[in-house]
Amino acid sequence: MLHAKGPLLTVDVGERTATETEIDDLLAETVGGRATATALAHERIPFDAEPFGPANRAYLSTGPLQQSQMSFTGRMNMTGLSPLTEGLVSTNAGGYLSRNFVEAGISVFEVVGESDELLAIHVTDSGVEFEEVPELEGATVPETSDYMADHHDLGPEHCIAIGPAGENLVRFASVMTFDSRAFGRGGLGAVLGSKNVKCVTFEGDGDAAPEVDVEIPNPPEMDIHREAATSDDRMRRQGTTGGTEFINDNFSLPTRYFEEYEFEDADGIGGNAVEEKKYKKGACSACAYACKLPTRDEERGVETEGPEFETVYAFGSMHGVGDIVDVMQANELCDNYGMDTISAGVTVAAYLASEDEFGNAELAQEITEKIARREGVGDTLAEGVARCHDDLGVENLTVKGMEFAAHDGRVLHGQGLSYAVANRGADHMYAGMLSLEYAGELDPEGTLGKADVLVDQENHNAFRDTGIVCAFGGDYVTEERLETLFDADYEDLLAVGKRTIERERHFNNQRGLDSADDVLPYEIPDLEEAVAEYYEARGWNDDGTVPETTDAVASSGTAVPSDD
Numbered sequence: 001m002l003h004a005k006g007p008l009l010t011v012d013v014g015e016r017t018a019t020e021t022e023i024d025d026l027l028a029e030t031v032g033g034r035a036t037a038t039a040l041a042h043e044r045i046p047f048d049a050e051p052f053g054p055a056n057r058a059y060l061s062t063g064p065l066q067q068s069q070m071s072f073t074g075r076m077n078m079t080g081l082s083p084l085t086e087g088l089v090s091t092n093a094g095g096y097l098s099r100n101f102v103e104a105g106i107s108v109f110e111v112v113g114e115s116d117e118l119l120a121i122h123v124t125d126s127g128v129e130f131e132e133v134p135e136l137e138g139a140t141v142p143e144t145s146d147y148m149a150d151h152h153d154l155g156p157e158h159c160i161a162i163g164p165a166g167e168n169l170v171r172f173a174s175v176m177t178f179d180s181r182a183f184g185r186g187g188l189g190a191v192l193g194s195k196n197v198k199c200v201t202f203e204g205d206g207d208a209a210p211e212v213d214v215e216i217p218n219p220p221e222m223d224i225h226r227e228a229a230t231s232d233d234r235m236r237r238q239g240t241t242g243g244t245e246f247i248n249d250n251f252s253l254p255t256r257y258f259e260e261y262e263f264e265d266a267d268g269i270g271g272n273a274v275e276e277k278k279y280k281k282g283a284c285s286a287c288a289y290a291c292k293l294p295t296r297d298e299e300r301g302v303e304t305e306g307p308e309f310e311t312v313y314a315f316g317s318m319h320g321v322g323d324i325v326d327v328m329q330a331n332e333l334c335d336n337y338g339m340d341t342i343s344a345g346v347t348v349a350a351y352l353a354s355e356d357e358f359g360n361a362e363l364a365q366e367i368t369e370k371i372a373r374r375e376g377v378g379d380t381l382a383e384g385v386a387r388c389h390d391d392l393g394v395e396n397l398t399v400k401g402m403e404f405a406a407h408d409g410r411v412l413h414g415q416g417l418s419y420a421v422a423n424r425g426a427d428h429m430y431a432g433m434l435s436l437e438y439a440g441e442l443d444p445e446g447t448l449g450k451a452d453v454l455v456d457q458e459n460h461n462a463f464r465d466t467g468i469v470c471a472f473g474g475d476y477v478t479e480e481r482l483e484t485l486f487d488a489d490y491e492d493l494l495a496v497g498k499r500t501i502e503r504e505r506h507f508n509n510q511r512g513l514d515s516a517d518d519v520l521p522y523e524i525p526d527l528e529e530a531v532a533e534y535y536e537a538r539g540w541n542d543d544g545t546v547p548e549t550t551d552a553v554a555s556s557g558t559a560v561p562s563d564d
């Protein structure tokens with residue numbers, strides 16, 4: 001099976017050491033990306049680690065396809081112990097980092113320890129340098145990029161960086177790359193913040209790192225490029241916002257902190273509104289699909305990339321705000337401060353609910369800035385809804401501490417089931433049941449009988465994040481093409497995904513998460529029975545734990561090098 005190549009680079013920021021470890025056997029088993037990082041995290045992060053303690057680790061990893069020039073592969077994976085969910089989380093970002101990361105000659109970057117000083121770490125194919133950057137304390141993400149451009153002649157396509165939110169340990173702080181692309185969900189930005197890592201750059205000459213070369217046999221990349229470049233999908237013009245009105249009219253667009261299911265001003269923040277503000281095409285590295293959304297409003301002097309659908313929901317309908325420029329402004333704030341727009345927007349919505357201030361976009365933005373800086377009430381809100389809802393006097397509408405994505409599990413019951421059991425909580429990218437239910441391929445009503453589909457979807461997505469293929473490439477990078485690209489049967493690819501889910505679950509089990517956490521904060525039909533069906537389909541115990549005899553768990557230590 002095709003897999004990434006190259007060593008694991010471990011950086012201990014407390015000791016200021018860098019160590020390379022060969023992980024060929026591990027890569028042969030896990031392929032790269034999320035699967036490799038999860039196997040490492042499972043083995044090397046102590047089960048009792050504190051998310052903000054020096055023993056937690058953050059992983060940045062690539063898959064083999066990042067060496068191709070294929071559309072839908074400008075992606076990278078990050079994994080670590082989440083300060084939001086207290087379990088393992090993997091998150092995925094686009095942009096232009098992946099090719100530069102590969103050229104630095106490694107497959108996985110691991111950071112551990114805790115530095116006394118704020119650091120930038122520079123990784124090249126000839127070594128690692130630590131730079132103390134006290135002058136970047138409190139700097140926004142673009143200010144950090146400017147510094148790296150001025151002092152090191154490296155653009156944002158070489159960087160991951162955190163903003164003030166990460167430094168201030170906001171539990172949903174993101175790690176940003178290319179200024180506008182977020183490793184968004186789960187707060188890994190705060191994990192880097194806890195280690196005092198402001199920025200990491202990657203640079204190399206691909207020719208100097210032949211050990212990472214991956215050859216893809218007979219790649220269908222030209223066909224994929226051509227189809228991506230000539231597609232007339234609405235998504236190419238409007239990104240993920242293209243479905244806003246359809247979802248609002250036919251299903252649900254959660255509104256005013258979930259008080260309503262439909263937003264009367266959806267037209268003002270939907271795909272057409274976004275397209276009107278779009279001033280050029282935007283893409284990730286090598287991607288001819290180019291679905292990104294550079295937008296601008298000259299009158300109010302706002303320029304950003306996005307907002308995507310999730311931000312339209314989190315800072316639009318959830319706030320009762322129907323002006324796309326307000327949502328663009330909030331999007332830019334989150335990117336600059338380095339925060340997940342979903343968790344930030346939903347947490348601000350909880351605040352607006354508590355103050356009866358829906359519709360007040362100015363207040364929403366003021367509060368967003370306060371969260372990033374942990375000022376006043378922002379300090380409370382920076383903990384996320386699960387930890388601050390009592391103070392606000394609102395319901396805790398989260399799963400495993402993670403704020404809900406837009407796609408409403410109260411209406412899409414298969415998606416609701418997915419939110420309940422997903423190892424990373426209320427995240428829509430974990431299984432994507434929503435797509436099947438929107439398309440009518442699966443009846444949105446009811447939860448029973450959906451477990452097998454859910455398991456397949458989770459395994460597929462875990463492999464997709466391993467390859468790494470963009471979530472929006474499914475119609476082009478088909479199952480058949482995945483078999484060609486990876487020189488393996490689709491079932492074997494799913495098995496890589498399955499082992500990844502099992503390792504995540506087993507890690508979380510050791511931290512005390514079990515069936516008591518596979519619940520929703522609202523009622524949908526037969527959830528308890530459907531969760532039992534899911535455990536059975538997975539071969540797990542009735543209490544939601546993974547049997548110790550499961551292959552992925554039993555074999556965990558064998559391919560993963562210890563760092564003792």
Ligand code: SF4
Nearest residue numbers: 283284287290291470
């Ligand atoms: S489809 Fe869109 S998000 Fe995905 S890699 Fe291409 S440009 Fe990036």
